[in-house]
Amino acid sequence: MKLEIKNINKYFINDKKTHEVLSDVSFTVQGGEFVTILGPSGCGKTTLLTIVAGFQHANNGEILLNGNAVKKPGPDRGFVFQNYALFPWMTVRKNILYPMKQQKLPKTEAEERLKYLLEVAQLDGKEELYPNQLSGGMKQRTAVIRALASKPEVLLMDEPLGAVDFQMRQILQEELEALWMKDKTTVMMVTHDVDEAVYLSDRVIVLSANGGIILEDMKIDLERPRQRDSEKYNIYKEKLTKILKLALKKTS
């Protein structure tokens, strides 16, 4: 697996003024990597993620997944939405089976994979519940395993914990890490939270608020599961916080 983001440019035109959100963004994600795009709000990080997903197009540049240009959304790139976007009219079971049905996976195989995914996400016994009946954490895990169901090459996550309060967030980060360590799918995640970036990622890429330029591409060399109170962990956090402040200053 290799995801190449090549010279991506994206601008919007507002009141006849061109507003550049991404300028010449390039990097490569290797197989099995957990990469986080960190940046202040409005820095175009979600735009970049949706371009990789194929929900919108770049004005310039291209996205290559295993050498093939990305043109539109597809099951090789699983997407976890900020608000989860679980289908409320389907039970947990049907939500997770849905992508497999679209892949025309044989029934027995789909049932097996469903069972495996429910186990990984500790959702066994919840399969007949509707999304409305789930807690925030269960919704998030359902959204993640639904995106994993079609065995995507890369999992794209748009602030998957954005809608959750602080304490719950830490618990869910741990759950997410545990889930990821079992599955080891390549992940590209977007967040504005430094702690979340350090806790989850192998590599953090910082985008500037103005014009979406890469300010930093940092490897997080820490053992998993990560310890939030370790010295190294906090050094990474401080470094990234400084860079993020710089990123914010560039706007004003």
Added chain:
Amino acid sequence: MQSPESKVCVYNSTNKLNTGLIKNRVIENLYKLLMYGVIFILWFALAKHYNNSLLLPTPAKTISALGSCLVSAEVMANLLLTIKRVLLGFLIAFVIGVPLGFLMGYFKTAEKLLGGFINSIRQVPIMAWVPLTIVWFGIGDGPTLFLIAFSGVFPIILNTVEGVKNISKDYYNAAKSMGASRWSIFIDIIVPSTIPNILTGSRIAVSSGWMSVICAEFIATSAGLGFSMVEAQTRMETEVLIALMILSAIVGYCIDRVIQFANKSLTKWRFVQ
């Protein structure tokens, strides 16, 4: 498929909800009963005061007329005919309205093309169509069916359009990123998320159909509940006339409840806790 644990959890929450609901329902029904009591006493007093059963028969007389209506084969045949007309007219409205609603909700061009026309034609008061429909279809089922379908089709179209437009873009993107075909997006995303709106439109359509059918039957038919009412009026049986009015209210209420029931069972996911 469900573990015992999660079952218990679901039952517990609904139980707690149920006791609260029952308590509310009892109080609500008490108020209703009180109101009906006041109306009946007032009715009785007025009837006694005017002492003219052509103007206002007593409640007792009306209720006994209602009883004899319920066992009269003729009235029942007329009632069934009217119900049949409403259901058939509604079906026509549904079959035309839902696809049009989907088209107009999903394709901007379709909405631009049809929206203006629909908005202007629905401003014509429904009863203003009666003379023209008699010219077109003659006396009988034709005009009534046309009026029911015509009055019902707009709420169905407008609600369906709104439902389709309100679907979150994330659902489309989610489905696409899971490799969904266009057909699957329609059948698995658009249809289920629009069902609540379609049912709301249907509810309005049936009740407006039920209202316009009686009126249409006064003029444009020689059978049906509306026709029975005109007959009762001609025969100067005011108690029968009022009994038939009460009967039509009861039937309308029952139809509404059936749709509400359909709503709850078709969109279970909205009502689970």
